[in-house]
Amino acid sequence: MGQDDETRTPLPVLLEAVLGVGSELELRTTLQHIVDTAAELTDARYGALGVVDPERGLLTELFTAGLSEAERERIGALPDGRTGVLGALIQDPRPLRLADLTTDPRSSGTPPGHPPMRSFLGVPIRVHTEVFGNLYLTEKRGGPFTEEDLALLRVLASQAGIAIGNARLYETARRRERWIEGAAAVTTSLLTGETAADALMTVAERARLLADAAAGVVLQPTEEGGMEIVAASAPDDPGDIVGTTIAPGSPVLVQLLGGEPVFIEDSATDPRMTTHVRTRFGPSMMLPLQSGGKLIGTLALPRRRGAEPYTAVDRLLAAQFASQAALALVLADAQHNRERLAVYEDRDRIARDLHDLVVQRLFATEMMLESTRRRAVKSSGDDTDELLTRAVDELDSTIQEVRTAIFALQQPPAEAPATVRGRVLRETDGAGALLGFRPSVRFEGAVDTVVGEPAATQLLAALRTALAAAHRRPGISSVRVTVDATAALPDGRPGVRLEVTDDGAAEDGTTETTVTWQSPV
Template structure:
């Protein structure tokens, strides 16, 4: 057997394949949590340690917010009342001074104090920081060197190489995770915008925002608060895993420390809702970390979106706060646009009502006035005619017949206006096909049944607006006339369009004044 070259450590050379496998392995997982667990498993195997842990440091709170372990059984994990928080002991020493630690005997090192009850006994220890660029992301902790001896300088060198490569892998995994989180929030904001612009009622719109935000933030609840006339804020919409009934109606009374920030449109971030003195609502006891974000657009404060997590829940990090704030801004803009769209639709309805009022004045009132004048003239002529004048009597009869026809036409105009007023105010179709269906749908309210409609040809593209308006007016008149007839049980509407002409046919099975059943009316226009 060939001896090792002078100056080469056989153990170091034997560790190189393990180090290579570990370095290659830590970059193989795109998910951050899987990457962290793989790092601690690789470090434990590489340095022949019994126990390993990777603590994630929150730079804002300067404490551990996550701990990944290797070598501990489920029973040993369950025996720990709580995991180290990084404020004391060796984790705390590494956080305050992020340089490698390798004490020879933990039992004689004062920095090893503060381990929770039930923690496995350890004598040897090795810890190194993990840096992502210039930021300390966390620390690798190894304990219990196999064989009972202390960790060596070679173990330290191997672990530092692994920690350096782990920093790169963690940086990539964090970028991947942030990109996925951002994608989910963007998709959620787009879905909320689409839903709100579909014409949902105001209460449903706020509930949509609360529910979507709760799911995206992985929160225990999503609530929307709005200002009250008394100067406070009230929860008007709430989404939870269970029944949110006890949340809706909860108020923040005037004078609360947090109220000024919320009414001023400022975001508020809470570490623990149950213990924060700024929180005064009775429901705060059940919640922990929370974000309270303004729903504000164009200087208009619609309300506040609150996303509390349960007691002891994972705190929100900087990325959570940024993405949720962007979502709240987008949701507020969508709410404003939905309100504006609703106002535009209402304005269109009011304009349509004005048009109908003008039609009633121009057509119906003038026709009634003309009929009145005709009857007045007939009355005077009848009074002045000598007795037995048959010619005069015939003339009076003809005038009365014309008056009856005029009144009949006037009644039809009034019925046409009534049909137009029956149209649902929230619908404002722009295509000819949609407008025809809107007219027949409105007529169904008075008729008691839905007229059948058939289209032939490209009616939406072939008909110019003037022709479409004339046909719709004719359709209203035909539906109103059909409603006047007795025993009507069905109405068929057919629109047939070609590049040269368009034809509207309305057929009903009602009984006419002469006793016959069935009437067909047709309108045709050149294109």
């Protein structure tokens, strides 16, 4: 009767263990629960569950039971499964039971600080047909491990494979959901009108967070045939990443320019990596950003040295994110171009309206006043002539101002002007922010055609000096700038003249100051 009780005793414990193993959906919690249960079920002092990387045949993680935190710290780096009994079970995934592992020829000993271990029991854990990892148990209390222990552990490993499969599916689904949400957030952000630089930074930062990477980096092709880092999200790293280039002809570059992803186990030691920032990174993914067969850049996601390598699921989800981000970048760029085109068209329309309606009417009015002035001179006198002359001059100045406004409307926004007119207008606009009003600007003659370098550079320097001096005078309320490309120098040579007149109070008490500068063209 007592023998029958001993035979049946493990069964309730096994059933309870099986039920407990399948109660979790979070993968890491499930793995820790499995190794704790296995040690308890077989009465082992120590237990471990090693997760095997199927591509490299190495242990990537080790969950332990029976070891205190102090003991784990004394042991140091945990084994990677390349050698020893742990490696033997990886190379030949079949149950293994040893009475004394120290006498086995496959044993490679234990590192300093490791607890003494003799009896050993190990079984593989399979998820479907793939070996996910191995259960290792040592130091059974009361003697070596028995065949009954092996049978119990095999049943537990079988059920653990099912539980791990479910947990992996759940974790993959959650990760996929996060990546999909991240891609949708990036698309929404890019289509709200961000600048090109902000758009690339958004992609880099969001990808870094999703991949749990040390940095998120976007590279773009250079004119020389290489690639340059144009955006980087790396909060804990120095700001020397942006601007780093990959030289033309690099093996990594050949793959990237061909639209192929590059996966690296250790950036610091991989000979394909040539940049100066590689020494601070370990596992890395470099994913092409391409849409419609066109490569617009590369998304790189390096992790720190010694960090967990990327899994096949990580690579797949990141590649899908990169494809979505590339499409969003193309759409955002197209939307930005459409908005700029709409601005250009609207400004062209305003300029045409000003030219066709306002200027023509002002010019017609000026002609009428000029004709009236000539008639009035014969019948009235000097007062009337002076009054009408002043009106004609004011209209002429207004026409010049409107033409200047038309020219400004025709300049591309947010771009440095290349013409002399545009550069003068940019200087006066900048001075307007300080003065509190915009100086009036008048051009005489074909300024852009006549005035070349270095006269244009000297003119702009003189203009800045005059505007700065005007700003320092008290009581200033108006500034008039005239650029005359029809002026002649005292020696008769053709030249350009700049006049800047303001109504500020000068040191000599005058209320109008004119600064004149001229140069040959």
